[in-house]
Amino acid sequence: MQYIASAPDGTKMPFTISEVRDEDIVIDFNHPLAGKDLTFDVELLNVRDATSEEISHGHVHGVGGQNH
Template sequence: MRVRKNRVVSIHFRLRLDSGEEVDTSRRRGPLTFLVGHGQIIPGLESELINMEVGDKKNVRVEPQDGYGLKNEALVQSVDREDIPNDIDLAVGAVLRGQSESGNIVEGMITALSEKNVILDFNHPLAGKALNFETKIIGIREATADEISHRHVH
């Protein structure tokens, strides 16, 4: 059986940046299982897995536009320190959670601090970065009708 749309696929993977830094791996928590063709994983990885079979291994490079997108400078914002609650420790690299005007939960990473302002980057942490995956297909099955209609694995 091959990886195709509306099949449930399980993979082991290791994700590294061009620097060699390991960003994520399935070995710590178990395989990644997803429904093919329903936007559950980044498109640049999913397209490279099509037609693979159980046991197949593949190294995949995903460019930013096919991964988490290009970095959007409009998502880097300066916020007055006085608008941030006093009980929050401010440090470069810390992630602050909040709510957007539309009610969605958003996370911004502090990229710079000054006496008056905090610079927050609301881009995905991997936006603008090429992603290097080592993958191995460990399971493929047909999705159930419920999984297809709900657009996720049960």
């Protein structure tokens, strides 16, 4: 069974109780898919050249990248 913990900043963190002991419990905050092999079908929709700003920053800007 999965539970949700709330951090002070409001971030929600799912966890599971992996073990119940006499005086404590073991909580697992790993993602439920952690350690599993994942397979994705991907459709490439567009290819473009990196901008000079992206090259100088070393990362992508815009949708799916940095917005700064």
